[in-house]
Amino acid sequence: MESPHQTGGPNHHHWPSGRIKTPKTPCLEHSVHPRRGPVMRKYWKLGLAVLLLSSLVLICFSKEKPPAFVPMEIKGVSIDPVGQSPVVILVDKEETRMLPIWIGLLEANAIDKEINAIPTARPLTHDLLHAILSKMHIEVKEVRIVELKENIYYARIFLRSDKETVEVDARPSDAIALALKSKAPVLVASRILAEQGVALTKKDARGERFGIRIQELTPDLAAHFDFKEKGGVLVSEVLPGTSAESAGMKAGDIITKIDSRRIGTVVEFEKVFDELQSATSARIQVFRDGKTREITLPLGP
Numbered sequence: 001m002e003s004p005h006q007t008g009g010p011n012h013h014h015w016p017s018g019r020i021k022t023p024k025t026p027c028l029e030h031s032v033h034p035r036r037g038p039v040m041r042k043y044w045k046l047g048l049a050v051l052l053l054s055s056l057v058l059i060c061f062s063k064e065k066p067p068a069f070v071p072m073e074i075k076g077v078s079i080d081p082v083g084q085s086p087v088v089i090l091v092d093k094e095e096t097r098m099l100p101i102w103i104g105l106l107e108a109n110a111i112d113k114e115i116n117a118i119p120t121a122r123p124l125t126h127d128l129l130h131a132i133l134s135k136m137h138i139e140v141k142e143v144r145i146v147e148l149k150e151n152i153y154y155a156r157i158f159l160r161s162d163k164e165t166v167e168v169d170a171r172p173s174d175a176i177a178l179a180l181k182s183k184a185p186v187l188v189a190s191r192i193l194a195e196q197g198v199a200l201t202k203k204d205a206r207g208e209r210f211g212i213r214i215q216e217l218t219p220d221l222a223a224h225f226d227f228k229e230k231g232g233v234l235v236s237e238v239l240p241g242t243s244a245e246s247a248g249m250k251a252g253d254i255i256t257k258i259d260s261r262r263i264g265t266v267v268e269f270e271k272v273f274d275e276l277q278s279a280t281s282a283r284i285q286v287f288r289d290g291k292t293r294e295i296t297l298p299l300g301p
Contacts, residue, residue, distance in 0.1 A: 069144055069187035072099065074176060075237060077112045078252035079289045088176060089251065090145075090188065095236075097197035099188055100224065101145075101153055107173030114180035116240065126177035133159065133182075140182035141165060143175040148192050198224055200236075209273045210297060211242020212249055216266055225254060227287055231264030232256045235286075243298045250288065257285035 072090040075098075080087050086108030090099040103111075110124050123131065133140065139160045147154040155175040157168045170178075179186050198220050214233045221234055235253040238244050255263050258272045259282055276282055282297045 067190055070190050070193050072186050072188050074111070074115060074180060074186060076115060076251040077108045078250070084289075088173065090186065091200070091236075092188075092193065092197075096200055097193055098200055098221075099145075099193055099197045101172055103173035107171075107177060110177045111173065111180065114177060124177075126174065126181050129178055130181045137161065140178060140184040142185045142187060143170075143179040145172055145175075145186070145188040145192060147189070148196065153192075209270070210299065211239040211244035212255075212297075213237040213239070214255065214266060214269055217254060222254075225252065225287070226290060227254050229256065229287070231262055232287065233263055233266055233269050247295050247297045249284070249286070249295060249297070252288065254287040255284055256287055256292070257283075259283050 070092050072092055075089040075091050078087050078089060078100075079085070080102065083102075085102050086105055087100045087102050088108065088111055090101065091097070110126055112118075113120060113124075114126075120127070130140075141158040141160040144156045144158070145153055146156050153172045155170045155172040157170050157175050157178065159166050159168060176186060178184075199218065200215065200221075213236050215236045217227070217232045217234045222228075222232075225234075232254045235249060235251055235255060237251050238249045255269065257263060258269070259276070261272055263269050263272065273282075276299060279299050281299055284295045284297050286293060286295060
């Protein structure tokens, strides 16, 4: 079952349609008293101008609708510390909301291998499907997470050939693995992201050192990772080919200490690393999958 962690969301607002019914008026020549014609015509024109301006404003508002689908990035695969189930993490391009989707172990393994470019001895299911489509000159145009029914997500794969584009029903996990293999975009319905997504902190509340990208740990994120202690910063991404990746750091880790010094904010994280410029390594304590562990991070070139 591929399901969300939580349900519910903000109310939606419907903008006016911009269509205004204007009252039917008789011919202008017969709508005013003859002796007050010029004055009444002036006010009539002024009222008409205001009415037209209001109509234009409402039309502009009606066009400013959110996109039906939001492009997402696949940040990685984590383990739900409560249910011990794999979770694939999707984040929008602006990094304002995160969408976790619970998936199966085999599918999580396939997605993780694609993200980290880990080769396999034999092709997995998504590898086979990609090879078949390539031989038939069919392109994976995009993948969309389109619906959520009874806590189960539904996806669509859009395939494009020389003649037409076809839409195929799929599980999100299979669709995401194929999208990664095909380098195709993944999009999520905006209403799903609004209702099921977890709010992230702003970009200016982030830091990066030695391949570790971090962000402030909000109460929502702490609850999502079942982290009940105070303080800590969240590892949002580990850059490939860096010392952090080699040391075993992973997206979703919560850093609580660096060299026995407690870390509670991004500023504290940056300050500690500034003071470690001459050190060759750092002992980082992280919370992962419900357990605390220590990782030695090389700081040398």
